[in-house]
Amino acid sequence: MADLKSKKVLVVDDQKSMRGLVRFALIQMGMETVDGAESGEEAIKKLSTTRYDLIITDLHMEGISGLGLLKAVRSHPVLRGTPVIMATSETSSDTVRQAKSLNVDAFILKPVDANALQQRVKAVLKVA
Secondary structure, X not given: OHHHXXXXXXXXXXXXXXXXXXXXXXXXXXXXXXXXXXXXXXXXHHHHHOOXXXXXXXXXXXXXXXXXXXXXXXXXXXXXXXXXXXXXXXXXXXXXXXXXXXOOOEEEEOXXXXXXXXXXXXXXXXOO
């Protein structure tokens, strides 16, 4: 998984335990740079100084939601191509449809299953 080792990932979730779970699953895949943010606002600050290869974000957060973060990423000339995986407990809602219309790359259902997450990450990053 040499391809994954060099990838930088930003995990955005207002729940520390969820950030930890996702981070652990990514490290198990061989990724070395997994940063966390507890809000959309914090994520946007980090994205202004660090280039990430993947963003994994919760859909529902106070302040700037996952949808707001996705809108910000897709409207930014440098960041717009950054893959985004959205974690949610919803399977059908207006918010999910909005995320699809903003070209979210994938969804992962909460509670997050490590194997499912790893499969989504590999698919989105196009690695074996």
